[in-house]
Amino acid sequence: MLDRTPRKAHRLNLTPLIDIIFLLVVFFMVSSQFQQEHLLPMQLGMFSKTENIKKKKEDYLLIELLSDNRLRVKGRHYALHDMASILEKEKDDIHVLITPHKKSHLQNLVTVIENLQHLGVEQASLFEQEVR
């Protein structure tokens, strides 16, 4: 009968495993993106000539987006989030024209579009002012 070799208490060395898992955790932490990006359709009609608007002036509401984060409608100034008071006296099917001034930021334009959609405006167009 063969003598059995005495069993040694084997302990698995877990340190390299932990190293690798830590590396993986750090990799996924750094390279993952949690912020959701969305796409806003910019299929709004654009007018390149002012004549197009002048034809039916009463059917349109011109909202000017000023560079100081304010809106100008019919000569009066409004705050950016004051869209409800601008639209309350207008017809439900009013066609809104948005025209940003040169130094107005994109964020303000997106906010205006967002507010209009929340208030149920169906017809809105972006309009670039002609450089005079």
Added chain:
Amino acid sequence: MRLSRPKKHALTIDLIPLINIIFLLLVFFMLAGRLQQLDVVEVDPPMSQLGEERIGRMTTIFIAKDGTLAVNQDEVQAEDLPLILRTVLEKYPMMRITIKADRDVASTGILRLIKEIQMAGGHQITLVTQE
């Protein structure tokens, strides 16, 4: 009188709970995160609750805060953009053109870009926003 010292135990830290937690973290980041290629220019898109999910193939035009332009992964000059757009849209007429612009970029610049895309034959134009 000599006091007897307490016997030293061979201390071994039980690593199994640690590994469990790290595995949980690993699985969380693998499932909850989304791997994405880094943008060629740094852009902080405008905040908005509106918008649809990003689906399908698209050509992305990046506009950084300082006005640097890039198409997909390549930086381009503003004067080359119309030609690039025409080339892309002649090959793939239904290609969606996505504008990823910084929130501090001038709105008028974006309108001019949309006009350029429309003149080059682009119909599906979208703007990247973030929640």
